[in-house]
Amino acid sequence: MGSTSNCSDVHRKARRHRTASAQSRVARLGPWLAPLALVLAGCGSSPSASTGAAATGQGAGPVHATTHHSGANVVNIAIADDPSGLDPQAFEDGNALAIYDNISEPLLSRTASDNKIGPLLATSWSQKDATTWEFKLRSGVQFSNGEPFNADAVVASIKRITDPKYVTAQGDFVGDINGASKVDDLTVDITTSAQDPTVPKRMSLITMVPVSAATNADFANHPIGTGPYTLVSTQKGGKTILQANPHYWGGKPAIDQAIFQPVKEPTLRLAGIKTGELNLVTGLLPEQLSQVPVAVHAAGLEFPTVILNTRGGPFADKNLRLAANYAVDSQTILNKLFSGFGHLANCQIMGPGTLGWNPDLRPYPYDPAKAKQLVQNAHAPSLNVLFVGDSSNRWLKDVELEQTISGYLTAAGFTVKPSFTDFATYLNVIFPPTNSATTARPDMIFVSHDNIFGDADVTASTYFLTNGGGSSTSNTALDAQILAARSELNPSTRLQDYKDINKSVCDDADFIFMMNTDNIWGMTSDLSWTPRYDAQILVNTMSFG
Amino acid sequence: MARFLLKRLGFAILVVFCVQTAVFLITHALGNPARLLLPLSSTNAQVAAFSHAQGFDRPLIVQFFSTIAGAAHGDFGTSFWQQLPAVNLVVGRLPATGELVFFAMLVAIAGSVPLGILAAVKRDSVWDKLAVTVSLLGISMPAFWLGELLILIVAVQLGLTPTSGYGGPQYFVLPVITLAALPLGRLTQIVRSAMLDELGQQYVLVGRSLGLSTRSLIFQHALKNAAIPIVTLMGWELGRLIAGFTILVEVVFNWPGAGLLAVQAIQHHDIPLIEADVTIVATLIVALNLLLDVIYAALDPRVASLGSRRRARRKLQAIDGVPA
Numbered sequence: 001m002g003s004t005s006n007c008s009d010v011h012r013k014a015r016r017h018r019t020a021s022a023q024s025r026v027a028r029l030g031p032w033l034a035p036l037a038l039v040l041a042g043c044g045s046s047p048s049a050s051t052g053a054a055a056t057g058q059g060a061g062p063v064h065a066t067t068h069h070s071g072a073n074v075v076n077i078a079i080a081d082d083p084s085g086l087d088p089q090a091f092e093d094g095n096a097l098a099i100y101d102n103i104s105e106p107l108l109s110r111t112a113s114d115n116k117i118g119p120l121l122a123t124s125w126s127q128k129d130a131t132t133w134e135f136k137l138r139s140g141v142q143f144s145n146g147e148p149f150n151a152d153a154v155v156a157s158i159k160r161i162t163d164p165k166y167v168t169a170q171g172d173f174v175g176d177i178n179g180a181s182k183v184d185d186l187t188v189d190i191t192t193s194a195q196d197p198t199v200p201k202r203m204s205l206i207t208m209v210p211v212s213a214a215t216n217a218d219f220a221n222h223p224i225g226t227g228p229y230t231l232v233s234t235q236k237g238g239k240t241i242l243q244a245n246p247h248y249w250g251g252k253p254a255i256d257q258a259i260f261q262p263v264k265e266p267t268l269r270l271a272g273i274k275t276g277e278l279n280l281v282t283g284l285l286p287e288q289l290s291q292v293p294v295a296v297h298a299a300g301l302e303f304p305t306v307i308l309n310t311r312g313g314p315f316a317d318k319n320l321r322l323a324a325n326y327a328v329d330s331q332t333i334l335n336k337l338f339s340g341f342g343h344l345a346n347c348q349i350m351g352p353g354t355l356g357w358n359p360d361l362r363p364y365p366y367d368p369a370k371a372k373q374l375v376q377n378a379h380a381p382s383l384n385v386l387f388v389g390d391s392s393n394r395w396l397k398d399v400e401l402e403q404t405i406s407g408y409l410t411a412a413g414f415t416v417k418p419s420f421t422d423f424a425t426y427l428n429v430i431f432p433p434t435n436s437a438t439t440a441r442p443d444m445i446f447v448s449h450d451n452i453f454g455d456a457d458v459t460a461s462t463y464f465l466t467n468g469g470g471s472s473t474s475n476t477a478l479d480a481q482i483l484a485a486r487s488e489l490n491p492s493t494r495l496q497d498y499k500d501i502n503k504s505v506c507d508d509a510d511f512i513f514m515m516n517t518d519n520i521w522g523m524t525s526d527l528s529w530t531p532r533y534d535a536q537i538l539v540n541t542m543s544f545g
Numbered sequence: 546m547a548r549f550l551l552k553r554l555g556f557a558i559l560v561v562f563c564v565q566t567a568v569f570l571i572t573h574a575l576g577n578p579a580r581l582l583l584p585l586s587s588t589n590a591q592v593a594a595f596s597h598a599q600g601f602d603r604p605l606i607v608q609f610f611s612t613i614a615g616a617a618h619g620d621f622g623t624s625f626w627q628q629l630p631a632v633n634l635v636v637g638r639l640p641a642t643g644e645l646v647f648f649a650m651l652v653a654i655a656g657s658v659p660l661g662i663l664a665a666v667k668r669d670s671v672w673d674k675l676a677v678t679v680s681l682l683g684i685s686m687p688a689f690w691l692g693e694l695l696i697l698i699v700a701v702q703l704g705l706t707p708t709s710g711y712g713g714p715q716y717f718v719l720p721v722i723t724l725a726a727l728p729l730g731r732l733t734q735i736v737r738s739a740m741l742d743e744l745g746q747q748y749v750l751v752g753r754s755l756g757l758s759t760r761s762l763i764f765q766h767a768l769k770n771a772a773i774p775i776v777t778l779m780g781w782e783l784g785r786l787i788a789g790f791t792i793l794v795e796v797v798f799n800w801p802g803a804g805l806l807a808v809q810a811i812q813h814h815d816i817p818l819i820e821a822d823v824t825i826v827a828t829l830i831v832a833l834n835l836l837l838d839v840i841y842a843a844l845d846p847r848v849a850s851l852g853s854r855r856r857a858r859r860k861l862q863a864i865d866g867v868p869a
Contacts, residue, residue, distance in 0.1 A: 082809065084627050091628075092584075167628055171591075172584060220628075236637050237801025238711055263709060263799050264809075267693070271701050271708040424814075427580050433589060447585075462586040469588055 073256040075527065075542060078263040078272060078281040082237055084169075087220040088207040089161045092169040098282070098537045099240055099260050103144075104207035104225030107135055107154070108200055112532040112541075113298070115353035115454045117200045121149060121208055121226060130195040130489070135203065137186040141249045144230045147210040151182035156211040158190065172453065173205040197489055198455050201355075205453070228253045228540040237262065242539070253540035273522045280529065281522045282537070285396075286339035292522030297341050298531040300519035301450035303349040304401055306387075306512035307430075307463065309441040309472040314380050314414070321509035323374035324444075325364035327412035330514045332366075333404055337397050342517040347506035349449045349459060351516050353533045356456025356485075356498025361506050363513060368412060375413040384415045388429045389446035391420040396517065402446050405512065416444075430470050437467040437474065444512075445472065452534065456498035457486055464505055473510050553838050557831045564827040565616060565820070569609055572816045577601050581814040582625055599625075612820065621821035626813040631821035635803055639825075641711055642802030645794070646786045648717060649724035654779065656729050661736025665744060666763060676733055683730020688790060692723040692797035709799040720798040724790060728782035735778045739771035746770075773841075780837040784830050 083096035088104035091097075107122035122135040141149040158180035161168055168174075176192040177199065183189055192199060208226060213219045222231060228250060229242040242258045263269045263281070270288050272278035281292075289295040308315040308324065315321050334342050345351070347361040375383065387409075389402035399420060406416040419442070421429075430447060432439040447470065451458050460482045466474040478501065485497035505511070519535045529542040572578075579596040580587075587595075596602045600611075615621060621631040657680075664676035699719060700708040706718050743749065744767055752762050792804035799805070803822055810818035 081812075082627075085629070172586075235801075236634065237641070237805065261710065264805070265709075265796065265799065268696070268709040268797075268799050271696055274701055275704060275708055277707055424581055427585075431580060431585070431587075431589075433577070433580070433592070435589070458586055469586065 073254070073544060074259060075255050075257070075280065075539060075544075076259045076261070076278045077537060077539075078269045078278045079260055080262070080269075080283040081264055082262045083240070083260075085220055086223050086231065086234060086240070088223055088225060089157070089166075089170060089209060090168050090220065092173070094282075094535065095262065099242070100207065100223060100225070101227075101536050102229040102242055102258065102539050103223055103227045103231060104209065105227045106204050106207050107137075108204040110204050110454075110534060110536075112530065115533050117204055120204075122203070125200055125203070127199075127489075128189065131192045133190045133192075133199045133203075134183065135188050135190065137188065138249065139186055141226050142247060143210040143224050143226055144245050144247070145210065145212070145224045147212060147224075149208065149210075149226050150185050151188040152185075152211055153208055154188045154190075155180045155182055156214055157206070157208045160209060160214055161206060170206065173202055175202055177202060177206075195487060195489060197491065197494055198453070198457070201453065201455055228538075229258060232257075248540075250540070254543040255539050258539040270522070273524065276524055279524045279527045280537070280542075282519075282535075284520055284522050286337075286341050286520060289339065289341070289520060289522065293525045294523040294527075295520065296523060296529070296531050297518040297520040298533055299343070299351060299353075299516055300533070300535060301353075301452055302395065302448050302517045303345055303351070303450065304395065304398070304446070304448040304514055304517065305345070305349050306405060306514070307445040307447060307470065307472045308510055308512065309443045309445075310508070310510055311441060311472060311474055313443045314378075314383055314385055315443055317378055317380060318509060319374045320378050320380060322364070323371045323378070323412055324409060324414075324512050325509050326367040326374070327371035327414075328405055328408045328512055328514065329366040329368075330363070333401065334515050334517075337400055337404070338515075338517055341520055342515050345513045345516050347513050348502040349463070349511060349513065350451055350456060350502070354451050354454050354456055354459070355495060356459075356502060358499040358502040358506075360499075361503060364509070368408075371412040383413060384417060385409070385443035386417050386419060387444040387446070388426065388442045389418070389420040390423055390426045392423045392426075394423050395448035398446065398448065405446070435467060436469055436471055441472040445470075454534075456501065457482075460485070460498070460501055464501065464510070473508075475504075475508070478504055549842060550839065553835055557835050560831050561824065561828050562613075565613060565824050566609075568820050568823045569612055572819055573605060573608070578625075578814055578816055616820070616824055621824070622817035624810075624815050624818045626810070626815040626818060631815075631817040632825070634818060635806060635821045635825050638801060638803045638806045641800060642787070642791050642795070642804060644717075645720055645724060645791060645800060645802060646783070648721045649786060650728065650779070650783055652721055652725040653728035653732055653782065656725070657732035657736055658775075661733045662740055662763065662768070664733070664737045665740035666759075668741065673737075676737060680730040680733035680737075683726040683728075683733070685730075686726060688723055688727065688793045689797050691726055692719065692794060695719045695723060696798075711799075711801050720794050720800055723797065724786060724794045727790065728779075728786065731782060732775070732778060736771070736775055739774050740767060743767035743771045776840070777837075780833070780840075784833055787826065787833070788830050 077098070079095040079098050081095050083099055084091040084093045085096060086100055086103075088100040105121050107120060108125070109118045109120040110116065111118060119138075121138055121141060123138050124136045126134050128134050135154070137150065137154065143149060143153070147153070158177065160166060161170065161174055162178060175198065176194045176196045178191055178193045180188055180190045190199060190203065196202075209219070210224050213224070221234070226249065228245055228248045230245050232241040232243045234240040238261065240260045242260070244253045244256050246252050263272060263278070266283060266285050266288060269278065269281040269284060270291060273281050273292050284292065306324075308321050310316055310321070315324070330344050334340060334344070344363045346358070347363050348358060350357050352359070387402065387406060390398050393399065402418065402420055406418055409416050429442060430445050449459065449463065460468075462468045463470050464473065464478060465471055465482050466476070466479050481497065481501050481504065485494055485501060488494040488497055506513070519531060521531055523529065526544050527542060528544075532538070577592075577596055579592045579599065579601055583592055583595055593602075600608065619632055623629065624631045624634055627634060660676045660679065664673040667673055696708050696719065700706050706715050710716055740763075749762055749767060752766060791802055792807060794800065795802045795805040796808055803826055807819065807822045807826075810822055
C-alpha cells in the first residue's frame with residue numbers, strides 16, 4: 001500500500017512541448033509569412049495533383065462534415081497520446097482512462113468537484129470487520145454483451161485484477177485487496193490482507209468486468225462493460241469510436257457517438273478545435289486558451305513544489321526554510337507562467353479533493369524583505385544550495401518554474417547551484433535506489449506532486465515519512481503521527497490525523513509550498529460540459545446545444 | 546555477381562547488428578528502466594520486484610545476447626507501454642509510413658525531372674531561375690516549419706484540408722507536400738546539372754550536326770546518360786525519407802507511422818518498442834541499399850566487376866609493370 005499513480009497521463013504527455021513552443025513561435029509569425037506560404041503551397045500542390053486532387057475544395061475532413069453539417073450527435077475528442085490499451089483493468093494512463101471510463105464502471109463513483117465517494121454499481125457499502133467490506137449491488141444492471149452484473153461479476157473482476165500472473169499497472173488501485181466473495185446475488189464481501197481504510201476509494205477506481213473476461217482472449221481489444229458507451233472500433237495510432245449504450249442502466253446518453261483521437265502536439269490540438277474538426281481537446285497550454293472558442297478549467301491534481309532538505313545544509317535551519325517560502329512569489333508565477341489558471345496551495349501539497357486536506361492552513365505570504373532579513377539573521381556558514389530538477393518537460397513548464405524559483409532565492413541572498421537533468425538522472429536523485437533515509441539529499445528538489453488516489457497517506461508515506469522514497473526530512477514525531485493515521489479506522493479521527501500532519505509540515509516549512517495548477521480544456525461553443533477535478537472525460541455528462 | 550551479392554549481404558547484416566548494438570547500449574545507458582516505468586511514489590521494493598520480473602536485474606551482457614537472439618527470430622519482446630508484442634506494433638505502423646514516403650517520392654520525381662530538364666535546356670531563362678528558386682526553397686525550408694505553415698494557411702485559414710491525422714486522400718495533401726519539398730529541391734538540382742553536363746558533351750554537338758531532333762537528343766540520349774547520378778540520388782533520398790524525415794513530418798501532422806511511433810516509444814521509455822522500431826527501419830534501409838547496389842550492378846556491369854578488374858590489373862602489373 002501507499003503507492004499511487006503520478007498523474008493522469010493526459011496532462012503529463014501534453015507537457016512534452018519542447019517542439020510545441022518552437023511551433024507556437026512560428027504560429028505568431030503566421031500572418032507575416034502568409035504571402036510566402038501561399039506561393040509555396042502553389043508550387044507544391046501542382047506536382048501533387050496526382051495524389052491529392054480530391055482534397056481541394058472538398059471542405060475539411062469527413063469528421064468536420066458529420067459533426068456540423070449532418071447534425072449527427074457526434075463529439076470529437078482529442079486525447080494527448082495513444083491509449084496504452086483498452087483493457088479497463090490493465091492500464092492507468094490518462095489517455096486509456098479517457099476512453100474506458102465511458103465503457104466500464106467501478107462499484108463506487110467520485111464526485112466531480114471534490115472527489116467524494118458515492119454510489120454507482122454498488123448502492124451502499126459498510127465495513128464488516130478490520131479486513132472485510134460489504135457492498136450491496138445495484139439490481140437489474142447488465143453488461144453490454146447481455147451478461148448480468150452481479151456478485152459473480154464482482155468476484156471475477158477482483159480475481160482477475162489480483163491474479164499475480166495478470167500484468168496490470170493498477171497495482172496502486174488494488175493495494176492490499178486480496179479477494180472477494182459472494183454473499184448473495186447482490187451482496188459481495190471484499191477482503192484485504194491488512195486493515196485498509198481506503199477500500200471504498202479503491203473500489204471507485206477498480207472497474208468491473210464480466211465473468212467471461214477471464215476466458216475471453218480478445219477482451220483487451222474489445223472490452224465489455226456496464227457503462228454508458230460501447231466500443232465500435234479502435235485503430236492503433238488512430239481513432240477509437242464509441243457508441244451510446246441504448247440499454248444503459250442510467251438511461252441512454254445525450255451524445256450518440258464519441259470519437260477519440262490521439263493528437264500529440266498541442267498546436268495541432270489547437271488547430272483542430274479552431275477548424276471544428278475537434279469538439280473537445282485536452283492538455284492545451286495556458287497561453288493557447290485565448291485562442292480557443294470556449295476554454296474550461298478546473299482545479300487539477302498537480303502541485304508543483306520544492307522539497308527542502310531538513311536533514312542538513314542551510315535548510316536544516318527552519319528560519320531559512322521560512323525565508324525560502326517568503327522569497328518566492330507564487331501568485332506572480334501563477335499569473336505569468338500559467339496565465340492565472342490555478343491557485344495558491346494552502347501551505348500543503350494537496351487540495352480539497354484529497355482526504356486529509358486541512359482547510360485552516362494559509363499560504364506563506366510573498367515577503368521579500370522578511371526573507372532577506374531571515375537570511376541575514378541566520379548567520380548560516382553557507383548559503384549555497386544545490387537545486388535538483390527535471391529538464392525534460394515532464395511537467396508543464398517545469399524548467400521555467402525551476403529557473404524562476406532559483407531567481408527568487410538568489411534575490412533573497414541564497415547562492416543557488418542548479419542541477420536540472422534528464423528525467424532518469426533526476427529520478428535517481430529524488431527516489432534514490434538505496435534507502436532514502438540514509439542517502440545524502442540535495443538541498444532542494446523540484447517535484448510536481450499529484451495524488452490521483454485522493455488519500456493523504458500516499459503523500460505522507462512518500463514525502464513526509466523519514467524513510468519515504470522521496471523524503472528529505474527526518475522527524476520522529478511526524479513519523480509516529482503518520483503511522484498512527486495509517487492504521488486508524490475511525491474515519492473522522494483519521495481525517496483529523498492527516499489534517500494535523502499537514503499542519504506540522506506547514507509549520508515546519510518542509511517544502512516551498514507553491515500552487516495547484518488547473519486542468520485546462522478547449523471546447524467548441526456548441527458543446528456543454530463541466531470538467532472534473534480528476535480530469536475524467538465522461539461523455540454522458542456532455543450535450544450539444 | 547554472386548560473390549558481389551554475398552559480400553554486400555554480409556555488410557548489410559553487419560550494419561544491422563551494429564545498429565542494434567548501438568540502440569541497446571544507448572537505451573540501457575540510462576540505467577535501470579524500472580524506476581522510469583513505475584509511478585513516482587512506488588517504493589524501492591516495488592521497483593526491485595518489477596526489475597526482476599522484467600529481467601532488468603540480469604547482467605547487461607546477458608540482456609544483450611538475449612535481445613540479439615530474440616531479434617534474430619523477429620521477437621523484440623513485449624512493449625512496456627502497450628503490453629503487446631513490440632514487433633506487431635511497428636509492423637502495424639509501416640503501411641502509413643510507406644504510403645507517405647511513396648507519394649512524397651512520386652511527387653518529388655514527377656516534379657523534379659521535368660523542371661530540371663526544362664531548366665537545363667532553357668538555361669538562364671525564366672524557367673531556369675524558377676527551377677533554381679524552387680529547389681533552393683525546398684532544400685532550405687525545415688520540414689517542421691513548412692508543415693506548420695501549411696497547416697496554418699491551408700487547413701486553418703482556408704479550411705481546404707484537415708489539420709492533421711490519417712484518413713482519406715485529403716489527409717495526404719499537406720504531409721506529402723511537406724515531405725516531398727526537400728527531395729524535390731535536391732532532385733531538381735541534380736537533374737539540372739546532370740543534364741547540363743550531358744548537353745555540353747561532344748556527342749550532343751555531333752547529334753545536332755547530324756540533324757537529330759532536340760527532343761530525341763534530350764530524352765533518348767542525354768537523359769539516359771544522366772540517369773545514373775539521378776537514380777543514385779533518388780535512392781539516397783528515399784533512404785533519407787525513411788530514415789529520418791518521416792519522423793518530423795509524422796510528428797508535425799500526427800501521422801500514425803513508424804516515425805511517430807519511434808517518438809512515442811522514446812517518450813514512454815519503451816525499450817522493446819524502441820529496439821523493434823529502430824531495428825526494423827534500419828533493416829528496411831539496408832535492404833533498400835542492397836537493392837540499389839543490385840540495380841547499379843545490373844545497369845552498369847563495371848560496378849560488380851570492379852574487384853575482378855583490379856585483380857586483372859594487379860596481374861598485369863606483376864608481368865610487365867603497367868602503371869596503376
